[in-house]
Amino acid sequence: MTVLAVTEQRRGELRDPSFELITAGRQLADDLDSELHLAVIGGDVDGYADQLNREGVDAIHTVADGEEFNHDIYTQAVTAMADAHEPDAVLMANTVNGLDFAPAVAGQLDVPLVTDAVDFDASGTPEITREQYGGKVETTVDIEADQFALTIRPAEWAKAEGTGDADIAAFDFDLDESAVRSTVTGFEEVGSGDVDISEADILVSVGRGIEEEDNLPLVEELADALGATLSSSRPIVDNGWLPKNRQVGQSGKVVTPDVYIAIGISGAVQHVAGMKGSDTIVAINTDPNAPIMDIADYAIVDDLFDVVPELIEEFGGEAS
Amino acid sequence: MKVLVTVKEVAEVDDEFAIDGLDVDESYLEYDLNEWDDYAVEEAVQLSEANDDVEVVTVTVGPERADETIRMALAKGADRALRVWDDAIAGAEFLDPGTKAQLLEAVVEEEEPDLVLTGVQSGDDAFGATGVALAERVGFEWAAVVNDLEHDVEANDSSVRRELEGGVEELTDVEGPAVLTIQTGINEPRYASLRGIRQAQRKPLDVQTLDDLGLEESVLETQVELTSMYEPESESDAVIWEGAADETAGELASFLRDSGVVEG
Numbered sequence: 001m002t003v004l005a006v007t008e009q010r011r012g013e014l015r016d017p018s019f020e021l022i023t024a025g026r027q028l029a030d031d032l033d034s035e036l037h038l039a040v041i042g043g044d045v046d047g048y049a050d051q052l053n054r055e056g057v058d059a060i061h062t063v064a065d066g067e068e069f070n071h072d073i074y075t076q077a078v079t080a081m082a083d084a085h086e087p088d089a090v091l092m093a094n095t096v097n098g099l100d101f102a103p104a105v106a107g108q109l110d111v112p113l114v115t116d117a118v119d120f121d122a123s124g125t126p127e128i129t130r131e132q133y134g135g136k137v138e139t140t141v142d143i144e145a146d147q148f149a150l151t152i153r154p155a156e157w158a159k160a161e162g163t164g165d166a167d168i169a170a171f172d173f174d175l176d177e178s179a180v181r182s183t184v185t186g187f188e189e190v191g192s193g194d195v196d197i198s199e200a201d202i203l204v205s206v207g208r209g210i211e212e213e214d215n216l217p218l219v220e221e222l223a224d225a226l227g228a229t230l231s232s233s234r235p236i237v238d239n240g241w242l243p244k245n246r247q248v249g250q251s252g253k254v255v256t257p258d259v260y261i262a263i264g265i266s267g268a269v270q271h272v273a274g275m276k277g278s279d280t281i282v283a284i285n286t287d288p289n290a291p292i293m294d295i296a297d298y299a300i301v302d303d304l305f306d307v308v309p310e311l312i313e314e315f316g317g318e319a320s
Numbered sequence: 321m322k323v324l325v326t327v328k329e330v331a332e333v334d335d336e337f338a339i340d341g342l343d344v345d346e347s348y349l350e351y352d353l354n355e356w357d358d359y360a361v362e363e364a365v366q367l368s369e370a371n372d373d374v375e376v377v378t379v380t381v382g383p384e385r386a387d388e389t390i391r392m393a394l395a396k397g398a399d400r401a402l403r404v405w406d407d408a409i410a411g412a413e414f415l416d417p418g419t420k421a422q423l424l425e426a427v428v429e430e431e432e433p434d435l436v437l438t439g440v441q442s443g444d445d446a447f448g449a450t451g452v453a454l455a456e457r458v459g460f461e462w463a464a465v466v467n468d469l470e471h472d473v474e475a476n477d478s479s480v481r482r483e484l485e486g487g488v489e490e491l492t493d494v495e496g497p498a499v500l501t502i503q504t505g506i507n508e509p510r511y512a513s514l515r516g517i518r519q520a521q522r523k524p525l526d527v528q529t530l531d532d533l534g535l536e537e538s539v540l541e542t543q544v545e546l547t548s549m550y551e552p553e554s555e556s557d558a559v560i561w562e563g564a565a566d567e568t569a570g571e572l573a574s575f576l577r578d579s580g581v582v583e584g
């Protein structure tokens with residue numbers, strides 16, 4: 001009986017979710033009364049295996065094929081490991097690369113997949129807790145299968161600590177090169193430019209609640225009046241209203257200002273990933289149930305078009 | 321060349337709502353084209369505009385209500401639409417990504433597209449798995465979370481950028497036929513023109529049943545069962561400033577001054 005957790009690396013480093021997978025994997029293994037095995041695939045696998053040898057890990061299987069993540073190699077290797085070790089569960093992370101290989105692994109193994117778990121209890125029939133409708137509701141789903149695949153939401157479980165005494169061994173695996181039909185040719189850092197929002201002490205951050213590009217001057221004036229820097233959620237950048245270097249979140253910048261004022265931002269998980277480390281979070285939102293309220297220190301439940309002009313006036317600015 | 325775009329009508333929940341059984345009460349839901357799919361449709365239409373003989377077909381798994389959303393995609397430039405539905409699907413308890421991938425697999429086998437575009441995820445249940453699950457089933461190559469696409473129509477190969485975390489993009493070459501899951505921001509989705517809306521009324525929108533697709537009802541049997549939906553207990557310990565806008569703005573201003581981060 002095993003749980004097989006698939007770790008992730010990129011450009012010479014293990015990703016944080018790899019260590020979170022150990023914590024969640026141990027929890028799942030305890031529920032299922034089984035061992036926790038890790039899969040380490042690509043790059044400096046021996047070095048990674050040493051770092052991953054933390055408390056709670058029973059065995060680590062390495063596959064050295066590929067320098068960087070490639071979903072074809074990951075899918076083949078994990079499927080082969082699962083065939084060899086017959087795990088009760090294959091655990092992966094709901095990262096961008098997790099989105100790229102977890103459904104394929106589940107398909108290859110012909111097992112059900114549940115993604116983006118925020119909690120689970122597998123002591124009986126595995127029950128997975130996940131969010132729906134942008135975090136406004138939670139659901140539980142039961143998995144009625146002997147074997148299943150699960151992905152966990154990043155940053156929901158703590159990173160595993162301690163030193164383990166896992167057996168580390170190269171997994172006997174022959175890659176079928178002809179089935180590798182995608183090639184990673186490089187990486188590029190995007191979103192740099194003249195402004196670095198991660199340096200700012202105060203961020204006035206604007207979301208889809210602003211409705212139209214023509215309304216942006218309102219928050220620009222507030223930022224000016226406060227001596228703050230303007231940042232935004234993703235849709236504002238997707239729409240081309242602000243440049244990419246203003247985007248806060250998973251695929252934008254991680255910011256930790258003294259004060260983060262979220263204006264018309266719902267607080268989706270990918271946004272929160274970029275700003276939850278702010279000292280003080282203030283939310284201005286018409287929806288009292290918006291997920292941003294869960295992490296806000298102060299909130300105004302009101303229309304931004306009423307509140308922001310008043311605020312500008314408070315600081316001697318003029319709302320147009 | 322033929323591009324198949326999966327299109328979902330998603331529900332958005334009003335600020336105030338109530339849950340009835342396993343879903344939000346219908347009266348608090350508003351339906352719209354899934355945000356990610358809007359970008360996928362636009363990407364396909366741009367391909368058809370840039371190249372000769374590219375047909376764009378959309379496919380939706382959904383009830384008749386979705387026709388309005390599908391017509392929107394047609395109005396934006398898709399050539400024809402398929403909608404997969406029948407009483408059995410309507411009666412299914414839960415369409416998880418594995419089940420949807422099986423329905424879409426039958427459509428891919430029938431249509432034989434050269435390229436399939438899906439959204440990264442749907443805004444309501446956010447599984448983010450259907451596109452890649454479909455690719456695996458039909459034996460296509462794939463790439464998830466694509467925010468830039470260059471497609472070589474002759475060779476049917478794609479060069480994509482995958483948007484990773486932390487402002488890093490991965491450049492990847494993908495052999496066709498492929499399924500690409502499209503990320504928001506890849507393009508600027510157009511608004512449907514009045515002319516487009518008029519034309520859309522005349523474009524084919526075919527409904528396909530399980531039977532039409534050669535599928536048995538057993539494809540709807542899933543090992544994943546939705547067992548509850550509830551409003552999560554608020555983790556919020558936020559101080560809520562109450563009152564009229566000038567009062568709440570005043571509270572925030574005092575806080576900013578008192579904490580010393582803002583002068584003036």
Ligand SMILES: Cc1cc2nc3c(=O)[nH]c(=O)nc-3n(C[C@H](O)[C@H](O)[C@H](O)COP(=O)(O)OP(=O)(O)OC[C@H]3O[C@@H](n4cnc5c(N)ncnc54)[C@H](O)[C@@H]3O)c2cc1C
Nearest residue numbers: 207208209233234249250251252264265266271286287304
């Ligand atoms: C792979 C991936 C990566 C992603 N990366 C990021 C990322 O880096 N950053 C990011 O932000 N998102 C990211 N997203 C998108 C994310 O899931 C959300 O779609 C996005 O954060 C929503 O932005 P928003 O809060 O501005 O919009 P919405 O969710 O639409 O929220 C708008 C809010 O404004 C409020 N509002 C409306 N009108 C008013 C008014 N008049 N006054 C006050 N409040 C009002 C509403 O109540 C609502 O809460 C990513 C998604 C995926 C799948």
